[in-house]
């Protein structure tokens with residue numbers, strides 16, 4: 513079941529958002545259910561945050577070995593204007 517992230521339509525307006533949807537919240541919903549349109553707590557409109565779906569919360573920095581195994585050529589700066597292929 514995918515996890516969707518929702519955020520208040522007006523997070524800067526305390527009259528139209530609550531502590532939950534102001535910061536955004538995650539919700540597990542079956543794919544065949546319609547998207548949530550209201551905050552379950554305060555009933556004000558929320559929108560789905562698309563960009564965060566399927567994105568890890570903490571982005572791992574790409575290591576040299578990861579980059580190499582992904583097929584990237586890793587260049588490391590050795591000297592002024594000189595790059596060595598590793």
Ligand SMILES: [Zn+2]
Nearest residue numbers: 530533551554
């Ligand atoms: Zn709310």
